[in-house]
Amino acid sequence: MSHARRIATAVALACCLWGALAPGASAAATPTPTSAPTSSPSPTPTLSPCAGTAVLVSQAFTPTSVAPGGQSTETATVQNCGTAPLTLHLQWTARWAGADGSTLPAGCPVYDPLLTSVTIPAGGQTTASLGYSVLAGCTATSLTGFVTATDANGVSGSAVLQIAGSSNCPGGATITAQSFTPASVAPGGTTTENVTVRNCGTAALSTRVQWYALPQPPSGSTGFPAGCVAYDPVLTPLTVPAGGSVTVSAPYTVPASCTAATLKATVTLNDLAGSPSGTAVLTITPPTCTATLVQRSWPGGFTIAATVTNAGPALTGWTATYTFGGDQRVTNSWSATVTQKGAVVTATNAPWNAHLATGGTAWFGSNGTWRASDVAPTGLQLNGRPCTTTVTAG
Numbered sequence: 001m002s003h004a005r006r007i008a009t010a011v012a013l014a015c016c017l018w019g020a021l022a023p024g025a026s027a028a029a030t031p032t033p034t035s036a037p038t039s040s041p042s043p044t045p046t047l048s049p050c051a052g053t054a055v056l057v058s059q060a061f062t063p064t065s066v067a068p069g070g071q072s073t074e075t076a077t078v079q080n081c082g083t084a085p086l087t088l089h090l091q092w093t094a095r096w097a098g099a100d101g102s103t104l105p106a107g108c109p110v111y112d113p114l115l116t117s118v119t120i121p122a123g124g125q126t127t128a129s130l131g132y133s134v135l136a137g138c139t140a141t142s143l144t145g146f147v148t149a150t151d152a153n154g155v156s157g158s159a160v161l162q163i164a165g166s167s168n169c170p171g172g173a174t175i176t177a178q179s180f181t182p183a184s185v186a187p188g189g190t191t192t193e194n195v196t197v198r199n200c201g202t203a204a205l206s207t208r209v210q211w212y213a214l215p216q217p218p219s220g221s222t223g224f225p226a227g228c229v230a231y232d233p234v235l236t237p238l239t240v241p242a243g244g245s246v247t248v249s250a251p252y253t254v255p256a257s258c259t260a261a262t263l264k265a266t267v268t269l270n271d272l273a274g275s276p277s278g279t280a281v282l283t284i285t286p287p288t289c290t291a292t293l294v295q296r297s298w299p300g301g302f303t304i305a306a307t308v309t310n311a312g313p314a315l316t317g318w319t320a321t322y323t324f325g326g327d328q329r330v331t332n333s334w335s336a337t338v339t340q341k342g343a344v345v346t347a348t349n350a351p352w353n354a355h356l357a358t359g360g361t362a363w364f365g366s367n368g369t370w371r372a373s374d375v376a377p378t379g380l381q382l383n384g385r386p387c388t389t390t391v392t393a394g
Contacts, residue, residue, distance in 0.1 A: 107137030188256035215260035227257030288312030325375030336364035
């Protein structure tokens with residue numbers, strides 16, 4: 001049985017899939033791409049949060065649910081965290097799931113891993129897409145698409161395509177989409193889990209969404225990752241109109257000391273028959289910089305000396321930011337151009353220290369005044385990336 005798999009990037013690619021004809025019987029087929037692979041840069045790149053070489057900003061299917069015989073497009077947006085153009089190789093993989101737990105339900109093809117190449121401008125974003133067709137005889141309940149960069153840590157994620165049909169909607173509702181935005185954060189960062197629930201019935205449906213998330217250790221490690229927290233189940237009431245869908249969200253903050261590689265989140269509609277559920281995985285990338293802020297204060301005045309070490313790619317030009325905890329005001333600075341807006345202080349490199357190599361260190365400082373409070377600053381970031389920050393009194 002032949003099947004066409006539509007892909008999206010700038011070069012023509014071919015892949016091989018196996019079409020499942022019936023349980024225990026299959027035949028090989030070579031697909032004919034129905035569209036050229038495409039990738040496009042974002043017109044408004046977002047620089048924060050961003051850690052490592054690159055991060056997967058978002059990944060989703062559009063539409064999020066199709067009936068057998070329908071088509072959907074999986075889209076992934078990747079951000080370049082560096083200051084030079086970056087070429088990545090994205091590996092696309094897809095796996096079916098059946099109502100009985102099978103990974104290759106009858107009538108569904110096998111999608112072999114497919115590589116595409118994307119080039120991302122410095123500090124910018126590129127969106128790549130891949131089209132999937134669900135064969136008319138496919139008996140799967142969902143298709144999970146995985147995207148991983150084979151040459152960059154932190155670029156990895158998944159998205160779920162629901163296969164519509166009454167048998168795929170136990171209890172009258174189903175989770176049609178679940179993902180983190182952003183899909184990757186460094187320790188100390190915050191993300192939002194988004195879940196879309198579809199009501200398959202003809203009357204409004206009330207349920208409760210149960211949220212639960214558990215940090216997972218790095219590969220090769222066991223036990224609970226040090227410095228992390230487990231998010232206990234939390235229930236959120238939800239009403240979905242007849243035949244409609246509603247998206248709910250929950251924020252998560254990864255502790256700055258967390259050593260986990262991922263955070264696995266599970267969502268369950270536990271008031272409904274069959275307890276429909278879904279999962280999403282957040283990638284936790286190690287910090288790419290460390291910083292020390294030394295504050296010396298006296299009545300009405302202060303001095304802050306900052307030391308920033310870059311553990312990521314070399315930078316040609318850098319900006320460091322931190323936030324005051326009191327009503328401090330900067331009056332002068334050295335080794336950087338320091339400005340202040342509200343409580344946020346921004347330091348931009350001087351011409352002579354613009355280059356910051358991997359492992360390199362930059363120093364800068366400022367003097368200022370305060371009236372009611374001189375609480376120490378917090379949360380230094382380098383080019384929008386959170387640093388592991390230590391604040392001490394001089």
